[in-house]
Amino acid sequence: MTASDPAEIAPPAPRTRVDDIYEVVKEMAVAYRLKPGERLNEMTLARDLGASRTPLREALNRLVAERLLDFVAGRGFFCRGLDAREVFELYEVRRMLEVEAVRLACRRASDSAIDALASNSDFYHWKVFGQPIQELVGHDEAFHIQIAKLTENGELVRQLRRINERIRFIRWLDMDRRVEGTRSEHRAIVDALVARDEDLAAEKMRHHIERRQDQIESVVREGFSTIYMNDLEGP
Amino acid sequence: MTASDPAEIAPPAPRTRVDDIYEVVKEMAVAYRLKPGERLNEMTLARDLGASRTPLREALNRLVAERLLDFVAGRGFFCRGLDAREVFELYEVRRMLEVEAVRLACRRASDSAIDALASNSDFYHWKVFGQPIQELVGHDEAFHIQIAKLTENGELVRQLRRINERIRFIRWLDMDRRVEGTRSEHRAIVDALVARDEDLAAEKMRHHIERRQDQIESVVREGFSTIYMNDLEGP
DNA sequence: ATATACACTTCTGTATACAGAAATGAATAC
DNA sequence: GTATTCATTTCTGTATACAGAAGTGTATAT
Numbered sequence: 298m299t300a301s302d303p304a305e306i307a308p309p310a311p312r313t314r315v316d317d318i319y320e321v322v323k324e325m326a327v328a329y330r331l332k333p334g335e336r337l338n339e340m341t342l343a344r345d346l347g348a349s350r351t352p353l354r355e356a357l358n359r360l361v362a363e364r365l366l367d368f369v370a371g372r373g374f375f376c377r378g379l380d381a382r383e384v385f386e387l388y389e390v391r392r393m394l395e396v397e398a399v400r401l402a403c404r405r406a407s408d409s410a411i412d413a414l415a416s417n418s419d420f421y422h423w424k425v426f427g428q429p430i431q432e433l434v435g436h437d438e439a440f441h442i443q444i445a446k447l448t449e450n451g452e453l454v455r456q457l458r459r460i461n462e463r464i465r466f467i468r469w470l471d472m473d474r475r476v477e478g479t480r481s482e483h484r485a486i487v488d489a490l491v492a493r494d495e496d497l498a499a500e501k502m503r504h505h506i507e508r509r510q511d512q513i514e515s516v517v518r519e520g521f522s523t524i525y526m527n528d529l530e531g532p
Numbered sequence: 533m534t535a536s537d538p539a540e541i542a543p544p545a546p547r548t549r550v551d552d553i554y555e556v557v558k559e560m561a562v563a564y565r566l567k568p569g570e571r572l573n574e575m576t577l578a579r580d581l582g583a584s585r586t587p588l589r590e591a592l593n594r595l596v597a598e599r600l601l602d603f604v605a606g607r608g609f610f611c612r613g614l615d616a617r618e619v620f621e622l623y624e625v626r627r628m629l630e631v632e633a634v635r636l637a638c639r640r641a642s643d644s645a646i647d648a649l650a651s652n653s654d655f656y657h658w659k660v661f662g663q664p665i666q667e668l669v670g671h672d673e674a675f676h677i678q679i680a681k682l683t684e685n686g687e688l689v690r691q692l693r694r695i696n697e698r699i700r701f702i703r704w705l706d707m708d709r710r711v712e713g714t715r716s717e718h719r720a721i722v723d724a725l726v727a728r729d730e731d732l733a734a735e736k737m738r739h740h741i742e743r744r745q746d747q748i749e750s751v752v753r754e755g756f757s758t759i760y761m762n763d764l765e766g767p
Numbered sequence: 768a769t770a771t772a773c774a775c776t777t778c779t780g781t782a783t784a785c786a787g788a789a790a791t792g793a794a795t796a797c
Numbered sequence: 798g799t800a801t802t803c804a805t806t807t808c809t810g811t812a813t814a815c816a817g818a819a820g821t822g823t824a825t826a827t
Contacts, residue, residue, distance in 0.1 A: 311605045311818090313780065315593075340808070349782045350809090351586065355593045358550075362597030371546045371788065373809060386687035393632040393688075394625070452621035453628075456691070546788090548810065575778070584812045585779090606818065608779060 314348050319356035321346060326365040329466050329524050331376035337366070339373065363459060377463075379524070381517040384467055385510060391460050392506040394453060395441060399486065399502045402447035403495040414443055415487050433476060434468045440483055444490070470523060471509065471516045478508070549583050554591040556581060561600040564701050564759050566611035572601075574608065598694060612698075614759070616752040619702055620745060626695050627741040629688060630676060634721065634737045637682035638730040649678055650722050668711060669703045675718055679725070705758065706744065706751045713743070 322342075325331050343353045357374045360366040367375040402411075438461050445454045472479070482505040489498035557577075560566050578588045592609045595601040602610040637646075673696050680689045707714070717740040724733035 313605045315780085316605070338808080351781055351783090354810090355589055355780095358590045358593045359597045362594045369545070370548045370551070371809070372790095383687065386685045389685055390629070390687050390691060394628055397628040397632075450621045450624055452618065452625050456625060550810085573778075586811055586813090589780090590810095606779070 314352040315355045327465050333379040335376045337374040381514050385513050387460050387464050388510040396499045396502050398445045398448050399498045400495050403493050406447035430469050430472050433472050470519050549587040550590045562700050568614040570611045572609045616749050620748050622695050622699050623745040631734045631737045633680045633683050634733045635730050638728050641682035665704050665707050668707050705754050
């Protein structure tokens with residue numbers, strides 16, 4: 298958005314090794330390619346990433362602050378756990394933010410912004426079958442973020458993005474059973490937004506998120522088996 | 533809470549130099565003892581803290597992830613800015629979370645927990661005059677966190693704590709004009725909680741937070757002058 | 768007087784080194 | 798067979814070293 302503004306062409310922001318490491322390890326943590334609670338060996342990981350421990354540890358510290366990794370002084374860095382309670386709490390925070398976000402969106406968004414959401418929205422394009430789950434979840438996240446952006450509150454958007462990273466694995470697991478439901482629920486939210494019916498939009502959003510919240514316990518259980526099945530594709 | 537549980541006496545969690553540095557620099561950033569946008573000299577700062585650059589940079593990376601510092605690759609670390617828009621957005625997110633939090637508290641909190649909040653609440657003890665502003669803000673934050681804890685949602689509490697760190701400086705500035713208002717508004721919230729009147733509690737909380745939101749612009753302006761006056765007490 | 772080029776200084780980004788803590792495992796005691 | 802001790806190995810926590818980028822200031826040209 299601001300990046301393409303010709304008035305502020307700052308030097309193209311040199312990428313450091315820390316940034317690269319950060320992204321790679323983040324992906325590993327988000328996708329639980331590291332097992333829950335697994336200890337990270339800094340020397341091995343640094344070697345595998347072709348770097349030294351110094352930038353690695355800086356990246357790991359960022360990830361600890363984002364709660365994608367755990368850290369114990371004297372013992373090192375660990376993959377975050379997979380805990381139904383934590384996921385449940387994150388869904389609850391997410392609901393609080395998104396229900397209010399869609400309210401604000403009803404009040405603040407321009408007609409054209411809402412039109413863009415309505416006509417561009419993924420639920421028109423989703424091929425429900427034969428589409429990689431990752432793509433579907435990507436569309437899902439994008440839809441919710443787009444609504445958050447209508448509030449013009451950058452902090453809100455950032456917080457939701459962070460929550461999304463932490464529950465993405467869970468979304469991967471339950472998306473395939475819920476594609477159709479998701480699509481129709483998204484549509485209901487957009488309809489309410491177009492009508493600027495704040496209460497209805499809020500209610501639809503609450504419903505949309507709470508439905509998933511109910512299933513967390515079982516999805517997390519499925520998560521463990523998925524994680525430990527993936528040994529098969531290990532290195 | 534869990535720390536004193538005899539069943540889980542883990543080794544007393546050795547403190548590292550990173551932890552110490554983290555806390556010291558965090559305090560500097562929170563209190564704007566670093567000027568907004570000021571560049572941090574790693575060598576100087578490390579020397580002043582009696583450490584080397586390695587743990588310093590790890591701590592700084594954590595603080596960047598928490599948005600208490602900025603980072604530009606190739607240029608280094610900077611104190612966060614002081615920006616009315618950002619503060620405004622944080623107050624908005626805070627309102628979203630706390631209004632819903634007090635609703636959940638009405639539903640979930642035990643009678644005894646609410647009693648404890650009501651009888652122990654700071655507004656009974658606040659000495660309005662002649663009390664350091666820092667203490668008053670500490671009571672204020674503690675009050676709000678206590679309510680959040682009634683939800684039993686640890687993530688919610690954590691997110692609010694992080695927001696509090698980022699707006700603490702602003703609270704310091706406007707607290708002295710608002711001590712009495714704060715006290716009575718807190719009381720109204722507690723009364724609604726005791727009555728388990730969810731809608732009323734939510735409305736009181738919303739009002740409580742939005743009142744401050746309206747003043748942010750002017751408080752931020754005051755903030756700049758405060759920051760640049762403090763040169764007088766420099767080292 | 769302002770702008771440009773260039774040498775010089777300072778600082779960041781990363782690798783490496785090393786001390787001490789933690790984990791591992793063998794050997795011994797019970 | 799289980800528990801305990803101690804030697805050995807491995808790994809973390811931090812300091813230091815160094816290359817190259819960024820910043821600074823001076824001298825020269827216009």
